[in-house]
Amino acid sequence: MVPLNYYLVLSAVIFAIGVTGVIIRRNIIVILMSIELMLNAVNLTFIAFSRSLGSMDGQVIVFFVMTVAAAEAVVGLAIIISVFRHRQTLDPREMQLLKW
Amino acid sequence: MILFLILAGLSIVFSLLVVFQRNVIYSAMALVATLFLIAVLFLTLEAAMVGILQILVYAGAIMVLFLFVIMLLNPGLLEGRSIAWWILGSLAAVLLLFALVPFLSDSGWLLPGQAPAGGSFGSPESLAQSLFTDFVLPFEIASVLLLVAIIGAVVLAKREV
Amino acid sequence: MIVDIGIIAAKALMVLSMVLNLAGVLGWIERKASALIQNRIGANRASIFGFAGLGLVNTLIADPIKFLTKEDFIPPKGDRLLHTLAPCLALFPALVAFAVIPFGDILVLADRTINLQVANLNVGILYIFSMASLSVYGIVIGAWASNNKFSLLGGVRGSAQMISYEIAMGLSVMGILMIYGTLELQEIARAQGTLLRDWLPPWISFLNPLIGWLPAWGIFFQPAAFLLFFTAAVAETKRIPFDLPEAESEIVAGYHVEYSGGKFLMFFAGEFAEIVTVAGLITTLFFGGWQVPFLMRDGFHFPWGGTLFLPQLVVALLQVGAFTLKVLFFCWLQILLRWSLPRFRYDQVMRLGWKMLLPLALLNVMVTAVLIVAWQSAPLKP
Numbered sequence: 001m002v003p004l005n006y007y008l009v010l011s012a013v014i015f016a017i018g019v020t021g022v023i024i025r026r027n028i029i030v031i032l033m034s035i036e037l038m039l040n041a042v043n044l045t046f047i048a049f050s051r052s053l054g055s056m057d058g059q060v061i062v063f064f065v066m067t068v069a070a071a072e073a074v075v076g077l078a079i080i081i082s083v084f085r086h087r088q089t090l091d092p093r094e095m096q097l098l099k100w
Numbered sequence: 101m102i103l104f105l106i107l108a109g110l111s112i113v114f115s116l117l118v119v120f121q122r123n124v125i126y127s128a129m130a131l132v133a134t135l136f137l138i139a140v141l142f143l144t145l146e147a148a149m150v151g152i153l154q155i156l157v158y159a160g161a162i163m164v165l166f167l168f169v170i171m172l173l174n175p176g177l178l179e180g181r182s183i184a185w186w187i188l189g190s191l192a193a194v195l196l197l198f199a200l201v202p203f204l205s206d207s208g209w210l211l212p213g214q215a216p217a218g219g220s221f222g223s224p225e226s227l228a229q230s231l232f233t234d235f236v237l238p239f240e241i242a243s244v245l246l247l248v249a250i251i252g253a254v255v256l257a258k259r260e261v
Numbered sequence: 262m263i264v265d266i267g268i269i270a271a272k273a274l275m276v277l278s279m280v281l282n283l284a285g286v287l288g289w290i291e292r293k294a295s296a297l298i299q300n301r302i303g304a305n306r307a308s309i310f311g312f313a314g315l316g317l318v319n320t321l322i323a324d325p326i327k328f329l330t331k332e333d334f335i336p337p338k339g340d341r342l343l344h345t346l347a348p349c350l351a352l353f354p355a356l357v358a359f360a361v362i363p364f365g366d367i368l369v370l371a372d373r374t375i376n377l378q379v380a381n382l383n384v385g386i387l388y389i390f391s392m393a394s395l396s397v398y399g400i401v402i403g404a405w406a407s408n409n410k411f412s413l414l415g416g417v418r419g420s421a422q423m424i425s426y427e428i429a430m431g432l433s434v435m436g437i438l439m440i441y442g443t444l445e446l447q448e449i450a451r452a453q454g455t456l457l458r459d460w461l462p463p464w465i466s467f468l469n470p471l472i473g474w475l476p477a478w479g480i481f482f483q484p485a486a487f488l489l490f491f492t493a494a495v496a497e498t499k500r501i502p503f504d505l506p507e508a509e510s511e512i513v514a515g516y517h518v519e520y521s522g523g524k525f526l527m528f529f530a531g532e533f534a535e536i537v538t539v540a541g542l543i544t545t546l547f548f549g550g551w552q553v554p555f556l557m558r559d560g561f562h563f564p565w566g567g568t569l570f571l572p573q574l575v576v577a578l579l580q581v582g583a584f585t586l587k588v589l590f591f592c593w594l595q596i597l598l599r600w601s602l603p604r605f606r607y608d609q610v611m612r613l614g615w616k617m618l619l620p621l622a623l624l625n626v627m628v629t630a631v632l633i634v635a636w637q638s639a640p641l642k643p
Binding site for chain 2: 002005006007008009010012013014015016017018019020021023024025027029030032033034036037040043044047048050051054056057059060062063064066067068069070071072073074075077078079080081082084085090
């Protein structure tokens with residue numbers, strides 16, 4: 001039987017790796033993927049607690065988190081495509097200013 | 101227990117690959133592997149429905165979308181590295197870990213793994229029971245949200261004629 | 262404990278070997294059947310001591326040897342790791358998807374009851390759909406790793422087609438799930454063991470002498486869903502008439518143009534394993550799975566009242582045999598379909614998936630829901 005702390009620590013580690021990805025990478029798609037990684041770490045925490053407390057609420061919340069993450073990934077990628085058509089680059093430093 | 105250690109180790113390895121790989125497609129495939137492993141972790145935590153949904157939705161659809169966009173935009177050059185940023189970022193992550201891990205490893209935090217009653221925990225019936233009685237309003241709003249996201253994505257990514 | 266794991270391992274091994282063997286045999290059946298349909302002889306040149314065995318030697322012995330001994334070629338500018346990974350990604354979901362399909366009821370061996378299904382997940386059919394959505398990766402990665410415009414075009418078309426028809430596939434089985442009230446495939450197969458007269462409501466029971474003796478198979482409840490699901494499944498596995506992604510005459514074998522030898526064999530075997538999985542799924546959902554009409558766990562119970570008691574082992578063998586026959590029939594049907602119909606154009610494929618199958622599947626779900634409420638029994642278990 002795996003103690004709850006192990007799942008929480010694993011989720012914290014994956015979350016920290018996601019944060020690293022958002023800070024250090026200079027490719028906007030990889031930044032989006034690191035955000036998905038962070039969302040998944042949080043999902044893992046929710047499911048671990050749901051199992052430990054015996055309540056289904058955690059799993060319902062994870063269901064909604066997945067839905068919202070899907071919607072956000074779709075819109076984010078559409079924005080990236082549309083920005084790429086103008087700037088021809090995926091470097092977030094080039095996308096800092098609204099007009100160059 | 102051994103299963104958990106293997107799954108945890110592999111998922112950490114693949115997450116590191118997502119962040120530190122220079123080729124974007126390798127990062128995306130590593131993320132698919134991470135999502136698959138997290139789904140298996142869900143299955144070991146008796147969340148069968150959510151685990152399968154993770155494979156179906158996240159690893160099966162969202163990541164395919166990511167791959168499509170990567171192939172469409174075709175990033176030819178691999179990005180350059182900046183050592184200062186990498187050290188700063190890794191330092192931030194390590195500090196975050198130092199803040200979280202001792203707090204979470206506290207064994208007095210919560211009763212670990214008390215088994216919930218019955219084999220129907222995490223089954224589709226119980227998830228649907230919660231969704232359609234207690235959480236029906238967020239459910240309907242989520243469907244409106246998805247509709248808005250679809251329309252928004254189509255409008256944003258359309259080529260101006 | 263060890264015996265339990267041993268039983269599961271034995272079942273998994275049996276199912277895996279059955280799927281792989283059937284995939285190989287289907288390759289031979291496809292060549293010989295196509296020859297018969299097209300009024301020619303087919304492959305019969307390879308022979309051992311003059312014994313050509315109806316093309317068996319050619320397809321099952323000479324072809325694999327040829328595939329496996331070819332040079333492993335990776336395109337010069339293509340991605341080495343991804344080029345090798347893609348066939349594995351295409352084959353893996355096709356093989357493991359069969360794990361939740363039940364091939365028999367129960368087998369009683371020395372006071373141990375074995376459920377004849379490799380894994381009894383409580384999400385049942387969703388597992389197969391998740392493996393179907395994972396199989397898109399083999400196409401996408403294979404297309405990208407080949408560094409070839411035709412390959413990329415075929416791959417993008419193929420993956421777009423697959424994700425479009427996944428939706429139609431999922432929605433068309435919703436009617437069946439509503440009627441039998443469960444996602445588990447073994448429960449759906451077991452629920453089809455009763456007769457229709459136990460399911461029909463009282464105000465329609467005047468039809469009982471006519472149709473009441475039919476077994477409660479999914480096809481009698483949902484004929485439209487069967488057609489929709491069959492079409493969507495054939496499109497999902499990229500068989501003709503939906504095989505534009507890999508067409509030989511249009512885009513030079515599409516996404517597997519740069520693959521030769523063992524890797525091509527893996528793509529090929531994956532496609533045939535998917536045929537077997539689709540056939541297994543259709544029999545379980547719509548045609549009673551392993552059910553033989555009127556056969557219960559202890560023998561035959563005929564609707565006119567007669568019974569014929571049989572030992573449990575014979576019953577189990579009859580059920581497994583019935584399942585195999587039905588799966589073989591649907592594999593044959595898909596092969597027949599392949600050699601009879603011309604190929605769809607890509608925009609026709611997309612229009613069919615989104616504008617025809619999806620609304621029809623939704624309509625089917627709504628009509629089924631209305632009928633279930635009208636019959637005032639949900640789930641419709643007798």
